[in-house]
Amino acid sequence: MANTILISDHQRKAFNVLGLGLSFMLLMIQKGYARDFSVNWGLHNGSNAESYNQWAEKNRFQIGDSLVFTYTPNDDSVLQVNKDAYKNCSVESPLASYTDGHTVFSLSHSGPYYFISGNKDNCEKNEKLVVVVLADRSNRSSTA
Numbered sequence: 001m002a003n004t005i006l007i008s009d010h011q012r013k014a015f016n017v018l019g020l021g022l023s024f025m026l027l028m029i030q031k032g033y034a035r036d037f038s039v040n041w042g043l044h045n046g047s048n049a050e051s052y053n054q055w056a057e058k059n060r061f062q063i064g065d066s067l068v069f070t071y072t073p074n075d076d077s078v079l080q081v082n083k084d085a086y087k088n089c090s091v092e093s094p095l096a097s098y099t100d101g102h103t104v105f106s107l108s109h110s111g112p113y114y115f116i117s118g119n120k121d122n123c124e125k126n127e128k129l130v131v132v133v134l135a136d137r138s139n140r141s142s143t144a
Contacts, residue, residue: 064108079091080115089123
């Protein structure tokens with residue numbers, strides 16, 4: 001009788017450990033797909049800005065990925081804007097403004113994100129970026 005209780009106790013513990021292990025693995029798999037994309041923001045010695053949108057078109061952005069903007073804080077900034085402000089290089093009413101020189105922006109939903117330089121002259125010289133995040137088609141629940 002004691003043997004049966006001991007075995008079922010071990011089995012219960014084994015199932016608990018197995019369940020925790022599987023949960024951890026699933027969490028790591030979900031988080032493991034998130035990537036950081038480096039964006040070398042700026043006009044780079046006064047020359048035309050690198051083609052940010054050509055770079056973005058070559059990449060596949062997904063929910064959970066991050067953009068890491070690096071730039072000189074006193075010379076430039078990053079503004080997240082709407083489509084109209086992007087087209088017109090309007091720096092007046094951004095959705096968000098970043099000036100720290102090392103901005104990490106998390107892509108939290110699918111669809112387009114628009115970024116421009118906080119320096120209107122730089123924006124007009126093509127220092128701007130559109131990133132399109134793919135829709136989540138994994139059928140995963142949004143709550144973990």
